[in-house]
Amino acid sequence: MRITLVTPAAPGSKSGNRATAERWARHLRGLGHRTRIITEYEAEPTDLMIALHAWRSVDAVRCLRETHPETPLIVALTGTDIYRFQQTHPEETGYSMAEADALIGLHDRVGDDIPGVLHARLFTVFQSADPLPRRLPPVRSRFDAAVIGHLREEKDSLRAAMAVRELPQDSRLNVIQLGRAHNEEWQTLAEREDASNPRFHWKGEVPRWQVRRYMARVRLMVISSVMEGGANVVSEACVAGLPVIASDIPGNIGLLGEDYPGYYRVRDTHDLRTLLLRAERDADFLASLQAHCEARAPLFTPESEQRALERVVNAACGQYG
Incomplete structure (x- = not known):
């Protein structure tokens, strides 16, 4: 046909x-x-x-x-x-x-x-998503979280950056953002955040192989969107066994499941900060996120x-x- x-x-x-x-x-x-x-x-x-x-x-x-x-x-x-x-x-x-x-x-x-x-x-x-060749050892001196996707309004792209602005001195949380800016306004916002926030690093648009390499090394992924039809990056994270912290929108719940423990209230910086700190400090919580993601992987x-x-x-x- x-x-x-x-x-x-x-x-x-x-x-x-x-x-x-x-x-x-x-x-x-x-x-x-x-x-x-x-x-x-x-x-x-x-x-x-x-x-x-x-x-x-x-x-x-x-x-x-x-x-x-x-x-x-x-x-x-x-x-x-x-x-x-x-x-x-x-x-x-x-x-x-x-x-x-x-x-x-x-x-x-x-x-x-x-x-x-x-x-x-x-x-x-x-x-669907292809599995990563292998997981890489994380950077020991940091607790890296990735945000993957073009910077635009629908993605609430800098929410994770805002969540790590004011953290306890002993926190190792660090946000790595991958993706090009949708327009000049987002370009300016990302550049300012990168310059003023020592825990935030905007890499811009990078080749696909680099995205997968980051996913293999970071400790978790944040998807902060305010609307999603069903983000493929969530599928990729689940197949990679990468824990996810996600906004509680239908497009994320419809992929990760009603009982997923890693949701925060959409656009709520404090709620996201709380979950990021919990993931950093509570190994059992981080492991539960990973286990839930791995359980969803056969869907993808x-x-x-x-x-x-x-x-x-x-x-x-x-x-x-």
Whole structure:
């Protein structure tokens, strides 16, 4: 079958949407399909379209329905689709969601935040991650925590940096931030924080192999987002056995589980600081975070993701015999 994946992220982009499109294309080729990834759809015939992003891909969805109305359509919902654009751009976002024969959510609580009429078409596809070659010994003189992702509003990117500004003298907590600034404002904020906060180090955008090396060496990861569709970096941490401290938003709870002990109140610097200090000082607490993450790891294997994609494709195409 010919499958067209539409993503707003151009070739070479390091955005999550592009990485997801390329990974899904590999999985679908492994199932015997012919795949291509495009950023703009121009009415070319295809046997199935997968649109990554309901709002940003609405033009492609409209074009498909106007020119090839019988072609099955799958729409993958991002965090901004679910938690922003349903409210700010309801007509376009709602159109893509309503026209889809199947919807993909990247965490298992998406159904709580979309219209009930769409629940029968919703499938969860957890994003997969490859295991690290090996864990590296941590820096003994510091308790390093990583924050991984582009610096932008949705990520509340400097929350961990703020949490380590005022710590007891004997704390070894240190935050390493990886990712480029979304705009000049975030660039300035990160540079100022790096210059004024001795416990914060912004590395900017680094190659993928360096990200994985940091993940192999740091003691934990912080994901401080205010909205997430299901961050792949959480999958990567679980597969790596890397403890996570996460904001208590649906996108994190839908990946780590209701009973995960490492949540803090979103945007609450004091609450995050308390958990970071507990992780540094309480070995049993840190071990419990790691054990919970490792228990979730089987959800995030490439084989699991491929099987989930196969179920969605079969469901979307089943309506057409």
